[in-house]
Amino acid sequence: MSHTIPRFSGFGLGLRKEHYAAFLGENQPVDFVEVISENFMACGGRPLHTLEAVRARHPVILHGVSMSLGSAHGLNRDYLAELKALAQRIDPLWVSDHLCWTGTSSHNSHDLLPLPYTEEALDRFAANLNFAQDVLERPLLVENPSSYVGFASSTLSEWEFLAELTRRTGCYLLLDVNNIYVSSVNHGYDPLAFLAGIPVDRVRQIHLAGHSQGPEGMLIDTHDAPVRDEVWALYARAVERFGPCATMIERDDDIPPLEDLLAELDQARQLASAGVAA
Amino acid sequence: MTLLAEQTHFLAEIAADDDAPPSSIGMGIYRNAYRARLIGALESGYERTRRWVGDDAFEAAAAHYILTQPPHSWTLDAFGAQFPEVLAELFAGDPEVAELAWLEWQMQQAFGAVDLPELGAAQLGSAGLDESDWENLRFTMAAGFTAREVSHDLSGLWAQLREDTAHQAENPARADYALIVWRRAMQPHFRLLELAEFSALSHLINGATLGQTGTALEQVGSDPAQLGQWLATWLGEGLFAAYSIAA
Numbered sequence: 001m002s003h004t005i006p007r008f009s010g011f012g013l014g015l016r017k018e019h020y021a022a023f024l025g026e027n028q029p030v031d032f033v034e035v036i037s038e039n040f041m042a043c044g045g046r047p048l049h050t051l052e053a054v055r056a057r058h059p060v061i062l063h064g065v066s067m068s069l070g071s072a073h074g075l076n077r078d079y080l081a082e083l084k085a086l087a088q089r090i091d092p093l094w095v096s097d098h099l100c101w102t103g104t105s106s107h108n109s110h111d112l113l114p115l116p117y118t119e120e121a122l123d124r125f126a127a128n129l130n131f132a133q134d135v136l137e138r139p140l141l142v143e144n145p146s147s148y149v150g151f152a153s154s155t156l157s158e159w160e161f162l163a164e165l166t167r168r169t170g171c172y173l174l175l176d177v178n179n180i181y182v183s184s185v186n187h188g189y190d191p192l193a194f195l196a197g198i199p200v201d202r203v204r205q206i207h208l209a210g211h212s213q214g215p216e217g218m219l220i221d222t223h224d225a226p227v228r229d230e231v232w233a234l235y236a237r238a239v240e241r242f243g244p245c246a247t248m249i250e251r252d253d254d255i256p257p258l259e260d261l262l263a264e265l266d267q268a269r270q271l272a273s274a275g276v277a278a
Numbered sequence: 279m280t281l282l283a284e285q286t287h288f289l290a291e292i293a294a295d296d297d298a299p300p301s302s303i304g305m306g307i308y309r310n311a312y313r314a315r316l317i318g319a320l321e322s323g324y325e326r327t328r329r330w331v332g333d334d335a336f337e338a339a340a341a342h343y344i345l346t347q348p349p350h351s352w353t354l355d356a357f358g359a360q361f362p363e364v365l366a367e368l369f370a371g372d373p374e375v376a377e378l379a380w381l382e383w384q385m386q387q388a389f390g391a392v393d394l395p396e397l398g399a400a401q402l403g404s405a406g407l408d409e410s411d412w413e414n415l416r417f418t419m420a421a422g423f424t425a426r427e428v429s430h431d432l433s434g435l436w437a438q439l440r441e442d443t444a445h446q447a448e449n450p451a452r453a454d455y456a457l458i459v460w461r462r463a464m465q466p467h468f469r470l471l472e473l474a475e476f477s478a479l480s481h482l483i484n485g486a487t488l489g490q491t492g493t494a495l496e497q498v499g500s501d502p503a504q505l506g507q508w509l510a511t512w513l514g515e516g517l518f519a520a521y522s523i524a525a
Contacts, residue, residue: 038353044393044421046464066352072282079352103349107289110315110354111308120281148304153279186304216303 005094005139005172005204008032009244011265011272012061015054018255023054029262032093034061034248040090041082055090061205061246062092063174066108069128069142070101070115080135087136093246094204096141096174099125099162116151117161126168133169141204143174144194146182146211146221158183159197166202173198175242176207176250177235178227182219191234195241203242208235208268209250224253227264232271239275247272293348316344316357323358323386326436327379329444331369339368355390358383374430374450377457378439381432381468384459388422388466394519396420396462399510402521411523413489417482418520422461425476425483429454433470462516469515474500475508479517487524 010031015023022028033054040051054060066079087095100112115121133139142165144158156164162173175198184191210225227235227249235247249264279287291301292309300306320340321328328336343364349357362383366376397417407415430450438447456476459468471479478500481491492505512518 038355041353042392043390045388045390045461047390048393049464068352072280072285076352101285104286104289106350107293108349108352109289109292109308109312110319110349110357111292111311113285113288113308116281116284118281124281148307149302150304151284153284214303214307218303218307220307 003139003170005141007204007244008059008093008246010059010246011269012058012246012248013258013261013265014063014248014250014252015051015060016251016255019258019261020050020054022258023057024050027057028258030058030265032059032061032246032248034063034250037062037064037083037086037095038066041079041086051090059093060090061248062087062090062095063143064095064097065112066102066110067097067132068100068102068108069097069132070099070113070121070125071103071128072101072124073105075128075132077135080132084136087138094141094172095136095138096143096205098143098145099158099165100145112145114145114147114149114151115161117154117156117158118151119155122156122161122164122168126165129165129169129171133171139170139172141172141174143176143207144179144183145176146179146186146219148186148214148218148220150187157189157193157197159194163197163199166199171202172204173202174205174207175203175238176209177238178207178209178211178231178250179221181228181231181234182211182221185217185219192237195234195238198242200242203245205246205248206235206238206242207248207250208232208264209252222253223251226260227267232267235268236271236275239272244272293345295345313341313344315354316349317341319354319357320361324361324379324382325441326382326439326444327365327375329439329441330378330435330447331375339365342368374432374435377428377430378432378435380426380428381436381457381459384422384424385466385468387424388459388461391422391461394418394421396516397513397518397520398516399513402513405521407523413487414524415488416485416522416524417518418522419483420460420462420517420519422459422466423483423517424460425456425458425479427454427473427476428457428470431455431470432457433468436468458517460515460517467515474504478505478508479512 012030012032015033015035098112103109180191180194208227209223211219212222214220247268292312300309317340347360362376362379365379369375435450456471
């Protein structure tokens with residue numbers, strides 16, 4: 001098993017079914033695509049054939065939403081076996097999932113649920129992540145989620161939790177800049193403090209997405225709108241700190257024409273270019 | 279509170295009904311997201327069923343299902359698997375609802391089913407089988423194959439319930455059929471079968487050899503030559519993935 005993931009400094013999109021035909025029809029100006037792993041696990045037919053055809057043209061990242069790395073119940077071995085089979089078939093740039101839990105052994109929320117940032121949660125998450133990395137025979141990237149509740153029991157900040165996790169497990173990080181912004185508003189912290197607390201050498205990918213206004217001043221990570229100005233500004237600061245790394249527009253709802261997303265990606269390229277040069 | 283207790287409590291709160299209001303704005307966001315995601319999964323998985331029963335009845339059935347059959351699989355795609363059974367209870371006087379839902383679910387399962395090869399008549403014909411081999415033939419069914427008996431002719435209803443024509447959909451004729459679903463190449467298919475044909479096919483589905491199937495048909499007075507005609511039809515439709523010869 002390789003314990004390192006080399007840097008890959010390209011610009012990509014999340015591959016969504018609305019754009020399958022465009023990606024199958026001609027080469028698109030992206031350096032990689034990211035797919036939701038679960039959409040292609042334990043299946044065949046047109047979904048898997050589409051992914052393989054796109055993979056023949058572009059590097060692919062497998063991004064999961066169901067590993068439930070923070071689960072107090074441990075991990076689902078059948079899930080890991082299916083993910084490993086897909087990874088062997090697709091040969092992705094890397095495999096990622098979230099700093100969250102999704103359910104218990106008998107009830108799955110299919111949501112990215114928040115963790116208390118405690119020593120107990122850190123021990124459990126690190127144990128689960130080490131187990132997953134051993135099974136998958138590769139280091140994983142862990143993404144910070146948006147969250148809407150905090151826990152009085154937390155003794156660490158989210159960035160302290162992530163930084164310690166990289167030290168204990170050797171994992172890498174997928175920074176979702178929109179999620180940093182959303183959670184900073186919801187929980188009242190400085191997003192720049194988040195960036196400053198993240199170890200530079202562990203970041204391999206950045207997500208950019210849109211959010212919506214929720215109740216009572218809270219923001220919701222809806223992925224149904226263009227990237228907002230505040231997030232672009234935070235992305236510029238992230239590029240200054242972390243340097244070139246894979247950057248992606250993540251859109252999951254109200255999917256616009258591909259041209260619109262490619263235009264957003266060009267905006268990311270320009271900001272990154274200016275940030276790296278600064 | 280331990281992490282395990284915290285997570286158990288958290289999940290129970292977001293999955294609860296409105297008799298227990300969420301404890302915070304944030305928990306309300308998680309509860310709304312939980313419901314919206316699950317209802318969305320049912321709506322996208324059962325578009326034709328929704329058009330047939332109407333939005334209000336569908337939403338009520340979905341809300342009942344979410345509370346009584348919470349998701350347990352790692353994949354959201356599996357969430358609606360028991361919905362046809364629940365619809366059979368909720369629409370006990372309209373059995374075509376559950377039958378339509380079953381068909382809709384199985385067509386989607388077939389669409390993404392794990393790939394299998396297709397056994398063609400030419401491949402079987404050129405396999406050099408002698409008479410004994412033919413007697414001992416067993417078949418593996420095609421990708422996504424499944425079958426059940428139904429009490430309505432759903433083929434017309436299925437076509438009518440496209441988005442643009444659903445308002446013209448008429449009650450399906452009541453009759454006893456079987457319904458088979460399978461995928462050929464990339465495309466899921468279904469077909470209604472008369473029960474006599476389904477009886478024969480069921481023997482092969484359940485692992486009987488061709489010879490055993492022929493004997494079973496003779497015992498109920500069927501014409502043995504009919505099995506050959508059906509076999510040609512099934513091979514032409516791509517219902518089989520492979521064959522083996524029983525020892």
